[in-house]
Amino acid sequence: MRDSASRCLSRLRSRRVPAASFRFRGFRLRIENVVDINTRTGQAGHEVLAAVLQVRQGSLQVLLWQRALAPHSGRWSLPGGRLCADEDVEASIRRQLAEKVDVRQLAHVEQLAVFSAPDRVPGERVVATAFLGLVPCDNDPELPNDTSWYPVEALPDTAFDHEAIVLRARNRLRAKLSYTNLGFALAAPEFTVSALRELYSAALGYRVSATNLQRVLSRRGLLEPTGHTAPPGPSGGRPAALFRFTAGGILVTDPFAVLRPPGSARA
Amino acid sequence: MRDSASRCLSRLRSRRVPAASFRFRGFRLRIENVVDINTRTGQAGHEVLAAVLQVRQGSLQVLLWQRALAPHSGRWSLPGGRLCADEDVEASIRRQLAEKVDVRQLAHVEQLAVFSAPDRVPGERVVATAFLGLVPCDNDPELPNDTSWYPVEALPDTAFDHEAIVLRARNRLRAKLSYTNLGFALAAPEFTVSALRELYSAALGYRVSATNLQRVLSRRGLLEPTGHTAPPGPSGGRPAALFRFTAGGILVTDPFAVLRPPGSARA
C-alpha cells in the first residue's frame, strides 16, 4: 500500500496528473493537492544542477540538454535532477551526471550556491543546489541526442535560472584559476605549456602569456616536466617539453592576498 | 479540513508525536509515517542556518542557542529554521535571525554552502543552507535567555554538524578580509585605525600591524578620514583620527591574484 501511495505522490508532484487514487482495503483513496499542502508547510523539492565546463575548440563551453516537454519546452537546461534520500548533494550530482558524462571524466566538482527564488521554476517549489563541474580537454564524452556543448559566451535560449548558474560557474572557475591549481581539471594528464596557455586563455577570456604562465605555475611547484617532448608541427619549430600537474586534487596556492601573518613570505 | 491536515503533518514532521489524527466528515483520519513517504520520494525538508559572527572582547564570537528538547538536548546550535513557501533562502535566514538580532544590525549576510548528509540530523531528512552573518562591533543585541555568544575558538558542545558550519564561516570571513572590504561589516560606522586593527586581529587570529592595515586599506581607497578625532586615553597619547569605510556594501578589491589581464596594474 505504501508503494502505491508513493507512486501517487510522485505522479502528483511531477504535475503529470491533477489527482491520483489508489485502492486500500477495499477503499478507493484519492489524493490531490499534495503539492499545496507541502507548500503550506514549507516543504520544498530539492534538485541538483551542474554547469559542466570544458574548453573545446578554443572556447569555454557548457553541457546543456534541450527540454522536450513543458515547462520551457525547447529551451536548454543544465543536467541534474532530484535529490534522493540516501545521498548528499554532491553524490547526487555525480550520479545524475554519470548519465551524461563518465564520472572518471569529471576532474573536479564543487558547490556553487543555492538558487531558491520561490518562482524559479513553475509549479511545485523547487530549491536547487548548483555545482561547477570540469572536464579535461582530452575527453570527448558520448552524448545523448538531446545534449550538446555550447560556448558560455554564446548560450542558446536557456530554461529557468540556468543562465545565471552558468555565469556563476564561469566566474568561479576564473577566480580559482588565479589562486589555486584548478588548471589541472581543464588540462590533459600531459600537455605542453602552449596548450595550457590556450586553456587558460579560453577560460579567462583574455590572452595569457605562455612565458608567465609557466613561470608562475613552476614557481609555485604546481608543474613538473615529464621528460617527454611533443613533436613539432608541420612548419617546424623546437619540440615542446611535456609537463604535468604535480597534484591531482585542488590546492589553494595563494591563500593570503594581503594582510598575511607576520614573517610569512608569500607562499 | 486542509488546515487540520497541515497541522497533523507539521506535528509529525517535527517529531513531537509518533502519529496524529483529525476528523473529517465524521471519519477520524490518522496519519503516521508521513516522514517515511517523503523520504522514499526524495522529498526533504529544507532549513536555513546562520553562523552570526561578531568581534566581542577581543575575540571572534558566534551566536548560539541551547536546545531544550531532543534531539541533542542541552547542546548548542545555530539560529535558523524551516524555509517557508514564499521566501528564498536569504529572506528566510534574515526573517529567522530577526528574532535574535535586529535586522539592521546585520551588516552582511552571505551563503556559505549546503550541508546535506542524509544523516546530518536524526529523523526526517533535512537539507541545510548555511550562511555567514556579520554584526558590527558597536551593536550589542538583546538576546533571549537560551541564546548567547561563544568564542569560535572555544565552542561549547554543539549540535548536529553546526561546528563545521561555524568553522566554514570563520574561514570565509578570514579569506574575504584579505581581498574585499568586508571589514566594514565588523566595524562601527566610525573607528580609529587601532580599533580596526583589534577587529582584524581577532577575526584573523594573528596580530595585524596598524601601520600596514591603514596603508593597505587607504591605498585601495576603502578608508577615508571623517575629520573627527577620538580623545586620547587616560594615560595620554596623540588623539586618534576617525575613519570610515567609503563603501557600504561588499566590494572585491583584489580580483586577480595572478595572471592578470595584460597591462592591468593591480587594482
Added chain:
DNA sequence: CCAAAAGTGTTCCGGATACACCCATGC
C-alpha cells in the same frame, strides 16, 4: 621633560610582468 599612543617616511623584498635573447626543429 617623559611616557604613551598615533601616524608617516623609508627601506627592503618577493612575486609578477614584459621583453629580449637563445634553442631546436623542418624545409
Added chain:
DNA sequence: GCATGGGTGTATCCGGAACACTTTTGG
C-alpha cells in the same frame, strides 16, 4: 640558412612588510 615555435635570462615595476622616526596628547 631561415622561418617557426619553444624556452630562458634579465630588467622593471609594484604592493606589502618591517621598522625607525615624528607628532600630539596627558601627567
